[in-house]
Amino acid sequence: MSGLRWRMYLRRVMFFGLTFLTAGGATGLIFDALQVNGLSAVEIFGLALFFCLFAWIAGALWTALAGFLVRLRGHDAAALDVAAVRGRTLHQRTAIVMPVYNEDTQRVGAGLESVWSSLVQQPEQAMFDLYVLSDSTDLEIARAEELMCQRLAERYGARDRVHYRRRTDRSGHKAGNIADFVRRWGDSYECMLILDADSIMSGAAIVTLAQLMEAHPQIGILQSLPLLAGHETLFGRIVQFGARLQSPMLGSGLAFWQLGDSNYWGHNAMLRLRPFAMHCQLPRLPGAPPFGGEILSHDFVEAAFMRRAGFEVRQVPELGGSWEEAPGNILDYAARDRRWAQGNLQHLRILGYPGLRSISRLHLLTGVMAYVSAPMWLTLLLLSSLLSIIESARLPQYFLPGLPSLFPQWPEIKTRETGALVAITLLVLLLPKMLGAFLALRHRASRQGYGGAAPLCASLVLEQLFSVLLAPPMMAFHATFVVQTLLGRAISWSTQPRGQRGISFAEAYRRQKWQLLSGLLWGLAMWQLAPQFFWWLSPVLAGLVSGIWLTVWTSRTGPGLLARRLRLFLVPEETEPPPELRALQQAPATFRPGQVPTGTRATAPASAHLPRRSS
Secondary structure: OOHHHHHHHHHHHHHHHHHHHHHHHHHHHHHHHHHHHOOOHHHHHHHHHHHHHHHHHHHHHHHHHHHHHHHHHOOOOOOOOHHHHOOOOOOOOEEEEEEEOOOOHHHHHHHHHHHHHHHOOOOOHHHEEEEEEEOOOOHHHHHHHHHHHHHHHHHOOOOOOEEEEEOOOOOOHHHHHHHHHHHHHHHHOOEEEEOOOOOEEOHHHHHHHHHHHHHOOOEEEEEEOOEEOOOOOHHHHHHHHHHHHHHHHHHHHHHHHHOOEOOOOOOOEEEEHHHHHHHOOOOOEOOOOOOOEOOOOHHHHHHHHHHHOOOEEEEEOOOOOEEEOOOOOHHHHHHHHHHHHHHHHHHHHOOOOOOOOHHHHHHHHHHHHHHHHHHHHHHHHHHHHHHHHHHHHOOOOOOOOOOOOOOOOOOOOOHHHHHHHHHHHHHHHHHHHHHHHHHHHOOHHHHHHOOOHHHHHHHHHHHHHHHHHHHHHHHHHHHHHHHHHHOOOOOOOOOOOOOOOOOOHHHHHHHHHHHHHHHHHHHHHHHHHOHHHHHHHHHHHHHHHOHHHHHHHHOOHHHHHHHHHOOOOOOHHHHOOOHHHHHHHOOOOOOOOOOOOOOOEOOOOOOOOOOOOOO
């Protein structure tokens, strides 16, 4: 066994061993507390649920710890050496590919301007071409897209390098859009960089990805770590702060134990075109949607197929220069998850495909678990509530029936075990955030990036309180999405919600009224029938009851801008914006719908020959 394979084997044994040991220990504490007074079938079922769910969060803990140690040390001996390839002369061409579908053209144009202006400053910039691949159905948006591409090409003298293509056959959605590009122009390039409509990458990061791909021909997919940036609503700023504090550490942890079996997130990543075309063609699942038909969440499946073909899938979380945006309010955030929930549940149909590596199957399963965990948590909470009500109504039985005895059998309460379980749960949930904060606090420069030590700590506390309140509404949303999918309710492909949209009280009430009603009825029932459990359940109830107010208030830019003035939820990309994000913020409003000149439609480069069947 080679040194790398031995290191990979050892790391995974440690990761999975510690994860299941942690989950087993926590489950053992509950078992010890319950079995004293006898275990029912419902309690055994609850224990099984608890073990699965605790393993889920324990895996995140040990990933964070691994990433913390890597970041603390400064490097991972088994990771790709980014510094070693910088300055390397590129010999292979790369296509930068951006699929769009009825997007805000002004924002897309400003983002492309930022990316391209950064790229042309690099010595290797001539090795890259840009393709905007449109599936837009709105003709006015399509005209604006074409005008956008022409203006970009004219501004940088790149008429032969900036291409626009709009297709009328929109089969396969985003994956089909990319597949069409691969069939038409894939032979002209060694790699393609996939960008989403809200992606921003620095020219240095793009060139470094290409240099890494050229230096390591065994890599089929190379995933950067996109960080959130550019948010102004309070919700967006809180989520952006939490992700910025933890994502680099978690990314390093994932890369530590996954190594060449990492995953692909669908954007801000570079793919090797030949193996992608040959091995990553997506199947059409038998049957009707939501479980049949076209695969919605294509990225995990493409990574699994690339790995099956023998090519590595790697992450480079230390690269930097990669950003994305996220929905600016809770409802749009949940709407995006609705499509992902259906797409990830489709992965159940892929798990049994022959030849997939065990880690690839695990990635597919974790994608399913990301949404199935919500109804599992809800079921566990309801079972706990039911058992508490039964226990509260039961009269204590001091003497066993049918057996004369002088000594009563006193019910036992395992206070020590219960306290230990609470402490372990809090540690598992809070330690990753504390480790991320420690990494940010240990150097003066990083502290200043978050506004200083005091604002960072205050932001961390407020972000944790917000997470506690947000978790129950998101649990309810995800549980609903899973049930709707299981009942056969499919969704159509639509434009992903982006931007900083404020939510009215009427809209929030319409979407979350059942959460409010269930929280009130659930809380009233527990207060009346099992008041001792009411306080344990109070964080869940508080999140459900306050969900409408939380959605409305955090969707506003006013509270978000106030938080910025108070130096709360600051991130380094705000305190010292990189040139690419500064360019995006200062972009003039030049990308607007209007008369579209001709001459920007994509044509195949001279070296291309058609067609070659691809994904």
